[in-house]
Amino acid sequence: MPTAISWLRRDLRLADNTTLGAALSRAEQVIPVFVLDPTLLERYAGTKRLAFLLAGLRQLDADLRARGSRLIVRRGDPADEIARLVRESGASFVFAEEDYEPYAQERDDAVATRAPLERVGSPIVRPPSVVLKSDGDPYVVFTPFSRKWKSLPPPRASELVPTPERIRTPRGIDSLCIPEEPQLPSGVAFPAGEAEAQHRLDAFVRGDEPPIYAYETARDRLDLDATSQLSPYLRFGMLSARQTIVAAYQAIDRADNEKSRRSAETWLDELIWREFYMCILYYFPEVLEVSFREKMRGIAWRNDEASFDAWCEGKTGYPVVDAAMRQLVQSGWIHNRGRMVVASFLVKDLLVDWRWGEAFFMQHLVDGDPAANNGGWQWTAGTGADAAPYFRIFNPISQGKKHDPNGSYVRRWVPELVGVPNAYIHTPWTMSLMQQRESGCILGVDYPPPIVDHAVMRERTLQAYRAAREAYARGKS
DNA sequence: TTTTGAGTTGTTCGA
DNA sequence: GTCGAACAACTCAAA
Numbered sequence: 001m002p003t004a005i006s007w008l009r010r011d012l013r014l015a016d017n018t019t020l021g022a023a024l025s026r027a028e029q030v031i032p033v034f035v036l037d038p039t040l041l042e043r044y045a046g047t048k049r050l051a052f053l054l055a056g057l058r059q060l061d062a063d064l065r066a067r068g069s070r071l072i073v074r075r076g077d078p079a080d081e082i083a084r085l086v087r088e089s090g091a092s093f094v095f096a097e098e099d100y101e102p103y104a105q106e107r108d109d110a111v112a113t114r115a116p117l118e119r120v121g122s123p124i125v126r127p128p129s130v131v132l133k134s135d136g137d138p139y140v141v142f143t144p145f146s147r148k149w150k151s152l153p154p155p156r157a158s159e160l161v162p163t164p165e166r167i168r169t170p171r172g173i174d175s176l177c178i179p180e181e182p183q184l185p186s187g188v189a190f191p192a193g194e195a196e197a198q199h200r201l202d203a204f205v206r207g208d209e210p211p212i213y214a215y216e217t218a219r220d221r222l223d224l225d226a227t228s229q230l231s232p233y234l235r236f237g238m239l240s241a242r243q244t245i246v247a248a249y250q251a252i253d254r255a256d257n258e259k260s261r262r263s264a265e266t267w268l269d270e271l272i273w274r275e276f277y278m279c280i281l282y283y284f285p286e287v288l289e290v291s292f293r294e295k296m297r298g299i300a301w302r303n304d305e306a307s308f309d310a311w312c313e314g315k316t317g318y319p320v321v322d323a324a325m326r327q328l329v330q331s332g333w334i335h336n337r338g339r340m341v342v343a344s345f346l347v348k349d350l351l352v353d354w355r356w357g358e359a360f361f362m363q364h365l366v367d368g369d370p371a372a373n374n375g376g377w378q379w380t381a382g383t384g385a386d387a388a389p390y391f392r393i394f395n396p397i398s399q400g401k402k403h404d405p406n407g408s409y410v411r412r413w414v415p416e417l418v419g420v421p422n423a424y425i426h427t428p429w430t431m432s433l434m435q436q437r438e439s440g441c442i443l444g445v446d447y448p449p450p451i452v453d454h455a456v457m458r459e460r461t462l463q464a465y466r467a468a469r470e471a472y473a474r475g476k477s
Numbered sequence: 478t479t480t481t482g483a484g485t486t487g488t489t490c491g492a
Numbered sequence: 493g494t495c496g497a498a499c500a501a502c503t504c505a506a507a
Contacts, residue, residue: 133505141504143484220486269485295502340486379485391499392487399487458488462499469500 002027003089003170007082007096008034008071009104010123011237012056013194014063014163018121019095021161026093029168032064033085036075036179040103046363047182048332049235052192054181056236059193061178069167072175078107083114089173091116097237098122100278101370102285124275125155125241128282131275138283140292140385145279146272154249155242187330190232190366197233201244204228205251212251213260215267220337220402222320222409227335228267231367234274245271277375280385287374291383295472296390299383300464302351310451311346312360314414317450319426320400321345323413330413332366337403343380344394349457351464354381382465390465393458400426416447 004027006020012034014020023030034057041050061071074081082094094117096108111117131149132138139145190196205212211226218226233239248268255261284292291297310316314325324338334342339361346357358377362368378384382392404410407425411418417428419439424431428441429449436442443449 135505139505141484144505273485337486344487386484386504388486389484389499389501394486395488466500 001029002093003029003031003091004093004095005082005085005089005091006030006032007094007117008032008060009096009237010099010235011097011121011240012060013197013238013240014060014067015194015198016160016163016240016243018161019097020164020167022095022118022120023093024164024167026095027091029170030069031072031085031089031091031169031173032060032069032167033072033074033082034060035078035081036073036176037078037107038076043103046365046368048184048188048364049366049368051181051184051188052190052232052332052366053236054179055192056238057178059195063194064167064169067164067167069169070175071178072169072173073178075176079110079114082111082117085173086115089170093118095120098127100124100128100282102281102288123237123241124278125245126152126275128279131279138279139276140280142273142276142386145276146269149272149275155246157246157250160240160242160246185330188332188366190229190332192236192238194233194238197230197239198243200228200230200233201239201247204230205247210251212248212267213255213263216259216263219266222324222335222337222404223406223412229333231369231372232333235367235369241271241274273375274372277371280375281371284385287378287384288370291381292378292385293383293387295469296381296383296387296465297468298471299353299468301353303353303356304350307350307451308346308352308356310448311342311350311352311357315448315451316345317429317448318345318396318400318454319407319410319414319417319428320404321396323404323410326413328361328364332364334365337399339376340380341394341396341399341403343377345396347377347381348393348461349396349452349454351457351461354378354383391462393461395454397426397454414447416441 004023006023008019011017011019057071064070086094094115096117096119098119098121108117108119126149131145204210214226218224230239230244234241248264248271251264252261255264281287311325314322316322321342324334324342327338328334343357346352347354354377358373361373375384379388382388382390406422410425417425420428420441421439428447429443441447
C-alpha cells in the first residue's frame with residue numbers, strides 16, 4: 001500500500017492544504033510530520049512565537065486525530081529526519097509546500113537529495129515565478145507588481161483544497177511528544193489553530209457590518225480593533241493565503257457601496273504586500289543582511305545602546321512609541337500603524353540601524369516573518385525595494401494625536417499615563433509641575449521625559465542620509 | 478533605445 | 493485654519 005509523507009512547515013492546517021491534498025491523491029496512507037529544526041528554532045528565537053507554534057502543533061494533532069490520523073513530530077536536521085522517516089515507513093513520496101526564504105530553499109534542496117521530495121503549493125497565491133515584468137525580471141516597485149498581480153485571474157472558492165474527511169496513517173511510527181510551550185504573559189491573545197483562524201477570518205469579512213468594510217479608514221486607528229489580526233495565523237499557515245484572498249474577492253463582490261468596495265480592496269492590497277515581500281526576499285535574499293538599495297548602505301548610524309534599550313523597554317518618553325513597544329513585548333503583536341511609528345522612531349529619531357529593530361521585532365512578534373518584517377523595516381528606513389522617501393519622517397506626537405485621538409491606546413499600554421488629561425496625553429512633558437501632580441505622573445519619576453528632541457534628530461537624520469547619498473555618488477564617479 | 482509618467486502609509490513651512 | 497509646495501532627485505516600468 002503506497003505511503004506518502006506530508007511534511008508540514010508553514011501550512012499547519014487541514015483546509016486548503018495542498019501538501020496534504022497531494023499526498024492523499026497519490027497514496028493510501030499519509031504520514032503528516034513536523035520536524036523541529038534546531039537551526040530554525042535558534043535563528044528565529046522568540047518565546048512568544050515558539051509558544052504559538054507549539055500550541056498550533058498541539059491543535060493540529062488534535063484535528064488530525066479527529067480524522068483518524070495524528071501528527072508525527074521529529075527533532076533534528078530536516079534532511080536526516082525526513083530521510084530516516086522515509087526509510088522507516090517505506091514512503092514513496094514526500095510532499096512539502098514551497099518556502100521561499102533563503103534558509104528554507106537550502107534546507108529543501110538538501111532534503112531533495114536524500115528523499116523523494118516534491119514541492120507543491122505555496123505560502124503565497126502567486127509564486128515568484130508568476131508575477132514578473134514583461135522582460136522576465138522581478139518587480140521591485142509595489143504598484144506595478146500589484147497591477148500585474150491583479151490582472152491575473154483571481155483564485156476562486158472552488159479551487160480551495162477540501163478538508164480531508166479521513167486520513168489513514170500507518171501505526172507504529174515513532175513520534176516525539178510536542179514540547180510543552182513556555183509560560184507566556186497573559187497579554188498574548190492569539191489562540192492557536194485553524195478553527196480560531198477561520199473564525200477570525202469569518203468575523204472580519206462576514207456579518208451585518210463586517211470590519212473589512214470599514215477597513216480603509218479605521219485600519220489606522222491604534223485604539224480600535226479594526227484590523228483582521230490574522231498575521232500570526234498566516235505566518236504559520238493556520239489559514240492559507242488563498243483562503244484569505246478568496247474571502248477578500250468575495251467581500252469586494254458583495255460590497256454594495258463604493259466605500260465598502262474600496263475598503264475590501266485596501267485589505268486585498270495588504271495581502272498583496274505580503275506576496276510582494278516574499279517575492280523580493282526570493283529574488284534578493286541579500287536584503288536579510290544589507291540594504292536593498294546599494295546607495296543607502298553607507299548611513300552613519302548613531303547606534304546608541306542606551307537609546308536602543310529605552311526603545312526596547314518602551315521608555316522613550318514619547319507615549320505612542322512606548323505604548324506600541326510595550327504592546328509588542330507583552331502581547332507579541334503590534335498594530336501596523338504602531339509598527340511604522342516605532343520603526344520610524346528607532347531609525348529616524350534615534351538613528352539606530354534598522355537591523356537592530358528588525359531583530360528585536362523577530363524576537364517578539366508572534367507573526368514574525370523574515371520577508372514581511374524585513375520589507376517593512378527597509379521600507380521605513382528608506383533603504384528597501386519601493387522604499388519610503390528618506391525625508392518622510394514620522395512625527396511621534398502628531399502620529400499619536402492623529403491615530404490615537406483620545407489616548408486610550410496609550411493609557412492601555414502605558415499605565416503611568418492613565419491620569420494624564422487628553423490635552424497632554426501625547427505630550428506629557430508639557431504639563432506644569434502642578435498638572436503632573438494632579439495627574440499622578442511626575443516627569444522623570446513616573447514617566448521619562450523625551451530621550452531625544454524630535455526636531456533636532458530629524459535634521460540630524462536628514463543630514464546623515466544626505467551624507468550617505470553624497471558619499472555614494474562620490475564613490476561612483 | 479528613448480521617453481514619459483509615476484511612485485503605501487508624512488511633515489513642515491509659508492502664503 | 494487651510495492650502496500647496498518643498499523635501500531630492502531617482503529609478504522603475506511600460507509605451
